Amino acid sequence: MKVPSSSPGRRERNKQQKLDRITEAADQLFGRFGVDEVTTQQIADAADIGTGTLFLYARSKAELLLLVQNTHYAEAIEAGLLAADDAASPLDAVMALVEPVVECNRRQIENGRTYLRELVFGDPEEPHHRIGLEIIQQVDDAYVEILQRDGRLSAGDAALLARAISAVMFVSLASPAHLQSTDQEVCDDIRNQVRVLLRP
Amino acid sequence: MKVPSSSPGRRERNKQQKLDRITEAADQLFGRFGVDEVTTQQIADAADIGTGTLFLYARSKAELLLLVQNTHYAEAIEAGLLAADDAASPLDAVMALVEPVVECNRRQIENGRTYLRELVFGDPEEPHHRIGLEIIQQVDDAYVEILQRDGRLSAGDAALLARAISAVMFVSLASPAHLQSTDQEVCDDIRNQVRVLLRP
DNA sequence: CCTCATAAATGAGTACATTCATAAAAAACG
DNA sequence: CGTTTTTTATGAATGTACTCATTTATGAGG
Numbered sequence: 001m002k003v004p005s006s007s008p009g010r011r012e013r014n015k016q017q018k019l020d021r022i023t024e025a026a027d028q029l030f031g032r033f034g035v036d037e038v039t040t041q042q043i044a045d046a047a048d049i050g051t052g053t054l055f056l057y058a059r060s061k062a063e064l065l066l067l068v069q070n071t072h073y074a075e076a077i078e079a080g081l082l083a084a085d086d087a088a089s090p091l092d093a094v095m096a097l098v099e100p101v102v103e104c105n106r107r108q109i110e111n112g113r114t115y116l117r118e119l120v121f122g123d124p125e126e127p128h129h130r131i132g133l134e135i136i137q138q139v140d141d142a143y144v145e146i147l148q149r150d151g152r153l154s155a156g157d158a159a160l161l162a163r164a165i166s167a168v169m170f171v172s173l174a175s176p177a178h179l180q181s182t183d184q185e186v187c188d189d190i191r192n193q194v195r196v197l198l199r200p
Numbered sequence: 201m202k203v204p205s206s207s208p209g210r211r212e213r214n215k216q217q218k219l220d221r222i223t224e225a226a227d228q229l230f231g232r233f234g235v236d237e238v239t240t241q242q243i244a245d246a247a248d249i250g251t252g253t254l255f256l257y258a259r260s261k262a263e264l265l266l267l268v269q270n271t272h273y274a275e276a277i278e279a280g281l282l283a284a285d286d287a288a289s290p291l292d293a294v295m296a297l298v299e300p301v302v303e304c305n306r307r308q309i310e311n312g313r314t315y316l317r318e319l320v321f322g323d324p325e326e327p328h329h330r331i332g333l334e335i336i337q338q339v340d341d342a343y344v345e346i347l348q349r350d351g352r353l354s355a356g357d358a359a360l361l362a363r364a365i366s367a368v369m370f371v372s373l374a375s376p377a378h379l380q381s382t383d384q385e386v387c388d389d390i391r392n393q394v395r396v397l398l399r400p
Numbered sequence: 401c402c403t404c405a406t407a408a409a410t411g412a413g414t415a416c417a418t419t420c421a422t423a424a425a426a427a428a429c430g
Numbered sequence: 431c432g433t434t435t436t437t438t439a440t441g442a443a444t445g446t447a448c449t450c451a452t453t454t455a456t457g458a459g460g
Contacts, residue, residue: 009456009457010455010456010457011407011408011455011456011457014408014455014456015408018408018409039445039446039447040446040447040448041446041447049409049410050409050410050411051410051411051412051448052409052410052411052412052448052449052450053408053409053410053411054448055447055448055449056408056409059448060447060448061446061447061448113321117317117320117321120317120371120374120375120376121313121317121374124376157396157399160392160393160395160396161393161396161397163368163371163393164364164367164368164393164396164397166371167364167367167368167370167371167372168363168364168367170367170371171320171363171366171367171370171371172367174320174321175320176320176324192360193360193361193363193364195360196357196360196361196364197361197364197397199357209426209427210425210426210427211425211426211427211437211438214425214426214438215438218438218439239415239416239417240416240417240418241416241417249439249440250439250440250441251418251440251441251442252418252419252420252439252440252441252442253438253439253440253441254418255417255418255419256438256439259418260417260418261416261417261418
């Protein structure tokens, strides 16, 4: 048995390199053509690996999309958390979080909708799925914190209201009604709904 | 050119019979095994039609599920609309609508989730999809009416709040978190969220 | 260095939804 | 009726995500 401390070993290095190539290839191809227009074979070819190898690194095409997109959402949410700190009102704070997520989600609308679809309907046990859920949970947690700032809501009610806001954002982003809308229009639509929810 | 008035003609009769056989077969098989465990071939065989014929009557397997389920949801909503009329409070009225839908949706949980998934993410141009959207739009309209009963909300705000309630119901039903829950637990969860939304 | 055990990679194979060229049936027309 | 046109039915063929028996690479022990 070898000590796992110092060197990662060639095996580990190879694995990491392959994962990097896969992530890079999938990100490029998905971003360029949309998840439905890209075959797993094309990704495998672009990453220079065998057909089946791909599925050792992501158990499904959906997982591959989550793997690629999670990073982008994490960045968007980081920005949103910062912006929410100096918002004047709870509504503005919520929207400071919503805006970067909307922007991220709609960079490629088809991918954005598929990402949401898989988060809700995919297998929550899959590794990248789990990570995706953790990432959006951060937004929910931030909503709770925002809603409690002025002390008018109990912790329980704040949690429930936060879930409602998340649901509103989810459905607004997923709905085909907004396929042709601008990001701004989607944000405005969400803001209007949240405004009514917050009106105490 | 023949007058289309009097007799339906053998062609029309055959078509109707086939559609009936397809609907019956799909309803049975989906209900028994769940949509993912049934192949379109099995449905075609059960309906005693050719492989390709199925897709003349429903453009996709998803459309077939919508075709079969729309009827059930329409019935559930009809019951809900009646019950909502003699509810004491807006919250009770909303829940009178929610309960039959939850019951219908969760008769077979996998089918229920797939139904919601296809309604939101499927092609809204497909005929049965369109009908499904019209059916759930009734629920949304009913929410608007309920919310305006006491006159404390403008029409616009009522519409926005109704959409939020719909979003809450959708996400609560779709979420894997409720895979193991009872119908009652799901209803309670939705009720809690709606209660917070309605608290002015 | 050699041998064996274990992990990783591979691509031919599978399953299944959907399509499409062709055939059969029905209607229209004389 | 027979002919032509239009609609409907069919199942073999297709495309694609995913699996799995087999091969190959890596590391451990001697």
